[in-house]
Amino acid sequence: EGVTSLQLKINGTVRSIQAEPRVTLLDALREYLDLTGTKKGCDHGQCGACTVHVDGRRINSCLTLAVMQQGKEITTIEGLAQGDALHPMQEAFLKHDGFQCGYCTPGQIMSGVACVKEGHAGSDDQTREWMSGNLCRCGAYPNIVAAVREVAG
Numbered sequence: 001e002g003v004t005s006l007q008l009k010i011n012g013t014v015r016s017i018q019a020e021p022r023v024t025l026l027d028a029l030r031e032y033l034d035l036t037g038t039k040k041g042c043d044h045g046q047c048g049a050c051t052v053h054v055d056g057r058r059i060n061s062c063l064t065l066a067v068m069q070q071g072k073e074i075t076t077i078e079g080l081a082q083g084d085a086l087h088p089m090q091e092a093f094l095k096h097d098g099f100q101c102g103y104c105t106p107g108q109i110m111s112g113v114a115c116v117k118e119g120h121a122g123s124d125d126q127t128r129e130w131m132s133g134n135l136c137r138c139g140a141y142p143n144i145v146a147a148v149r150e151v152a153g
């Protein structure tokens with residue numbers, strides 16, 4: 001299988017990589033672009049650690065090929081903060097201890113941002129439902145929900 005040139009717009013900047021067409025978006029981020037904030041848990045769409053936004057909607061980056069995401073706006077955890085100012089969801093995770101080991105946190109935060117933005121944080125139950133694809137082995141769920149609740153206002 002041949003290597004091809006891919007252009008990906010990530011956090012506002014177009015980046016080029018040379019990769020095989022079968023490379024997932026997750027591997028493109030981590031292995032080709034050194035954007036290791038996006039985590040690989042299961043690599044099979046079951047844990048949510050790899051959650052990023054594509055054109056403002058969350059996706060599991062392990063379940064899509066990088067080649068399919070050309071021309072779209074990809075946002076990773078590295079793109080959330082504005083300079084020194086953390087995103088409100090990042091601040092809320094700090095305030096409410098929304099993590100323990102931290103491995104699932106980037107995915108949780110990306111899902112949490114989408115949860116509020118897309119109007120799925122109307123109640124804790126709604127938030128839990130929306131966030132149910134993001135697993136936390138430490139069991140920080142109540143604090144994660146508290147963080148989302150705070151941002152949802």
Ligand code: FES
Pocket residue numbers: 039040041042043044045046047048049050051060061062063
């Ligand atoms: Fe993509 Fe687990 S690594 S859902």
